[in-house]
Amino acid sequence: MITLKVNGETKELDVPDDMPLLWAIRDVANLTGTKFGCGMAQCGACTVHMNGQPIRSCVTPVRQAQGKEITTIEAIGSDEVGQRVQQAWLDLGVAQCGYCQSGQIMTATALLKQDPNPSDEQITNAMSGNLCRCGTYTRIRQAIHKAAGHEEEQS
Numbered sequence: 359m360i361t362l363k364v365n366g367e368t369k370e371l372d373v374p375d376d377m378p379l380l381w382a383i384r385d386v387a388n389l390t391g392t393k394f395g396c397g398m399a400q401c402g403a404c405t406v407h408m409n410g411q412p413i414r415s416c417v418t419p420v421r422q423a424q425g426k427e428i429t430t431i432e433a434i435g436s437d438e439v440g441q442r443v444q445q446a447w448l449d450l451g452v453a454q455c456g457y458c459q460s461g462q463i464m465t466a467t468a469l470l471k472q473d474p475n476p477s478d479e480q481i482t483n484a485m486s487g488n489l490c491r492c493g494t495y496t497r498i499r500q501a502i503h504k505a506a507g508h509e510e511e512q513s
Contacts, residue, residue, distance in 0.1 A: 399416060402414070
């Protein structure tokens with residue numbers, strides 16, 4: 359039995375301790391907003407926060423999450439920065455297919471919590487591990503700037 363604190367709630371999950379956190383979240387806790395992409399921590403679709411830091415849940419054993427605060431896309435809107443990021447995503451119509459967007463939003467929120475006024479270079483570096491097959495990178499950057507309080511993309 360693994361005890362996790364996910365989105366502020368304690369969950370007792372009957373899973374092996376080496377199960378990837380992604381599958382514990384999706385299949386056992388029924389929080390399906392976090393997506394499976396590559397299974398190798400290369401695409402970012404599975405990004406969640408562990409103690410406020412973005413991690414790839416597809417390669418993180420659930421045992422590493424015990425005793426830590428896990429936040430998924432389902433709860434990011436309860437955070438002020440997460441709300442701003444989600445609203446900027448909506449305002450700018452960032453998503454096309456939407457599959458990668460939960461991971462993108464989780465990474466962008468972590469970036470803005472670490473640096474509330476990132477440069478284009480900092481955004482590129484922070485977001486480089488999140489792939490978007492639809493190619494919405496320009497709108498993602500614009501949305502991050504908007505969530506930071508800038509209406510226009512910085513140069």
